[in-house]
Amino acid sequence: MIETIHFFHTNDLHSHFEYWPRMQYYIKEQRLAFSKQGEPSFLLDIGDHLDRSNIYTEATLGKGNVLMLNEAQYDVVTIGNNEGITLDYEDLYHLYEGATFEVVVANLHSKSEGNPKWIKPYTILMTKYGTKIGVVGATAMFPVFYDELNWTITDPKEAIKLVVNEIKDQVDIILCLSHLGITDDELLAKECPDIDVILGSHTHHLFLEGKMIDNVLLTGCGKFGAYTGHLTIQYDHQKRLLIKKEETTIENALLPEVEKEGEFLQSLATKGKELLNEPVFRTSKIYNKEWFHHSNLSRLFAKCLLEFTWADCAMFNAGIFLGGLSKGIITKYDIHKILPHPINAVVIELSGSELKEVLMLSENEDWPLLELKGLGFRGTIFGKLLTYQFSLNDHNELLIGGQIADMNRTYRLVTLDMFTFGYFFPSFKEAKKKYYLPLFLRDILSNYGEKNL
Template sequence: MIETIHFFHTNDIHSHFEYWPRMQYYIKEQRIAFAKLGQPSFLLDIGDHMDRSNIFTEATLGKGNVEMLNEAQYDVVTIGNNEGITLEHDDLYHLYDEANFDVIVVNLHSKTGKDPNWLKPYTILTTKYGTKIGVIGATAMFPAFYDELNWNIEDPKEAIKTNVKQLKEHVDIVLCLSHLGITDDELLAKECPDIDVILGSHTHHLFLEGKLIDNVLLTGCGKFGAYTGHLQIQFDQQKRIVIKKEEIVIENALLPEIEQEGNFVESLATTGKELLNQPVFRTSKTYNKEWFHHSNLSRLFAKCMQEFTGADCVMFNAGIFLGGLKKGIVTKYDIHKILPHPINACVIELSGNEMKEVLLLSNNDEWPLLELKGLGFRGAIFGKLLTYHFSLNEDGELLIGGQIADMDKTYRLATLDMFTFGYFFPSFKDAKKKYYLPLFLRDILSTYGEKHL
C-alpha cells in the first residue's frame, strides 16, 4: 500500500494576519477533503509566528498568538527568535501552557534547572495506518541574548544530529522544523542525510517547489503569511520507505477572500489598543520626531539611554521614531505606536580611536534613505544616524562629554542591538558589549518618562 501524507506549514508570519482567515479556511477545507480520501494531514509552524511590533501580540505577550494556533488546530510548532528572545524568561516559560499542540525545540533549556512542561526536543506523529513521523525542531543561536534571559541555547545542528540518530530507530519518516536559516539548512542536509525534509524559516527564503540537496528536501515560504507550504510524502507501507516527497507553495493573496476577514485584523488591533490604553506618564509639551536631523524627541531619548545605561555617549538612528509624543497623558499604546521595534539597548566598549572611526562612519550619506528590513527594525526608513556626547572639534579631535578624548582610553557607547550584528559597523561584532534585556527601547522611554516627565 502507498500512503500519501500531507503537511501544511507556515513560517515567519511575524503577527501579520491579513491573510490568516483565508489561509486557515483553505487549509481546513483541504484537510477535510484529504481525510475523506483516507489521507492523513498535519499542520506545522516553524517559528516567528509572533512579533511584538503588533499591538495585539504586545498586549497579550504572545498568548493571543497561541490561542490563534489552537483555534487553527496546529499539530506541532517550533519557536523563532521572536518567541525566544523578545519575552522575559517567565513569559516565555509560560507562553505555551495552554497550547493544544506540541512545541519542539531541541537546543533550548531553562537555566532554572527545570524546563517548562511544553518544551520537548521532538515528537512522534502516527497516521491511522501506523506510519510514524518523527518531527524535531530547533531555533537560531543568539547566545548573548538567551544568556541574559536565563536560557541556555545549544548548537542546533549538533543537537539535531544527535537526536535524529536516536529518533531514526523508532520512526519511518524524519522531518526537521528549522528556524535556523537557509545556510544552516543546506549544511544540515549534507551532514544529516537521515532527515527526509527540512522545513525552513528565519531567513524568509522562498522555495516554490522546494530544493533538493543530497536527497533531503528543503522548504521555505517567505514571510508575513504571504505563502502556505504544502508538503506531500508518499510512503510505501510494505517496503517501509519514502518513495516520493513533493512541495508546492500556495500564494495566499490569490486565495478566495473570506467574508468579514478585514474585520478580523481590525478586531485584533482594537483588542490590543484597549489592553494597552493604560497611562504611563504625563508630559507638559509635545516632542516632535524628525528623520533627517535631531529633534525634541531624539534629544529626550538620548537622555533616556544615557541615564538607563550610564554610558559616556549615545548613538541611534532617527528612523526608530514612527511618530512624536503628544502633550498630555501618554499611554502604553502611544509609546508602542512610536517605538514598535523589538530592539534592546546595548553598551559597547570602544577605544577613543574606535569611537572616532564610528563617528566618521556615521556620516554615510546613503544610510538616511535606506529602507531597512529586519534586524529588529520595524520602521519605514533608517533616518539620520544621531550621536550625542561625542563629536569632532574644528581641529578634527574627538570630544567625549565636551572634553578632548584619550584615544587609548576605553569609552562606553550606548546604542541599539541591531548595530552589533556587523551590517553597519563590522567592528562592533567582536567588541566587548552588554545587552540590556528584556527591556525594549519603549520600556526605557517609559521608565524615564515616569521618573522625569
C-alpha cells in the same frame, strides 16, 4: 499499501495576520477533503509566528498568537528568535502552557530550573494506518541574548543530529522544523541524510517547489504569511519505504477572500489597543520626531539611554521614531506606536580612537534614505544617525561630554543592538559589550518618563 500524507506548513508570520483567515479556511477545507479520501494531514509552524511590533501580540505577550494556533488546530510548532529572545524569561517559560499542539525545540534549556513542560526535543506523530513520523525542531543561535535571558542555547545542528540518531529506528519518516536559515539547512541536509524533509524558515527564503539536496527535501515559504507550504509524502507500507516527497506553495493573496476578514483584523487591533490603553506618564509639551536631524524626541530619548545605562555617549538612527509624543497623557499604546521595534539597548566599550572612527562612519550620506529591512527594525527608512555627548571640534579633535577625549582610554557608547550584527559598524561585532535585556527601547522610554516627566 501506499499511503499519502499531507503536511501544511507556515513560517515567519511575524504577526502579519492579513491573510490568516483565508489561509486557515483554505487549509481546513483541504484537510477535510483529504480526510474524506482517507489521506491524513498535519499542520506545522516553523517559528517567528509572533512579533511584538504588532499591538495585539504586544498586548497579549504572545498568548494571543498561541490562541490562534490552537484555534487553527496546529499539530506541531517550533520557536523562532522572536519567541525566544523578545520575551522575558517568565513570559517565554509560560507562553505555551495553554497550547493544544506540541512544541519541539531540541537546543533550548533553562539555566536556573527544569525546562517548562512544553519544551520537547521531538515528537512522534502517527497516522491512522500506523505510519510513525518523527518531528524534531531547533531554533537559531543567539547565545549572548539567551544567556542574558536565563536560557542556554546549544548548537542546533548538533542537537538535531543527536535526536535523529535517537529516533531513526523508531519511526518511518523524519521531518525537521528548522528555524536556522537556509545556509544551515543546506549543511544539515549534507550532514544528516536520515532526515527526509527540512521545513525551513528564519532567512525568509522561498522555494516554490522545494529544493533537493542529497535526497533531503528543503522547503521555505518566505515571510509575513505570503505563502503556505503543502508537503505531500507517499509511504509504501509493504516496502517500508518513503517513495515520494513533493512540495508546492500556495500564494495566499490569490486565495478567495473569506467573510469578515476586515472585521477580524480590526478586532485584533481594537483588542490590542484596549489592553495597551494604560497611562504611563504625562508630558507638558510636544515631542516632535524628525528623520533627518535632531528633534525634541531624539534629545529626550538620548537622555533616557544615557541615564539608564550610565554610558558616556549615545548613538541611534532617527528613523526609529515612527511618530512623536503629543502633550498630555501618554499610554503604553502611544509609546508602542512610535517605537514598535523589538530592539534592545547595548553598551559597547571602545577606545577614543575607535569612537572617532565611529563618528566618521556615522556621516555616511547613503544611510539616511536607506530602506532598512530586518535586524529588528520595523520602521520605514533609516534616517540620520544621531550622536549625543560625542563630536568633533574645529581642530578635528574628539570631544566626549564636552571634553577632549583620551584616544587610548576606554569609553562606553550606548546604541542599538542592530548595530552589533556587523552590517553598519564591523568593529562592534568583536568589541566588549553588554546587552540590556529584556527591555526594549520603548520600555526604557517608559521608565524614564514615569520618573522624570
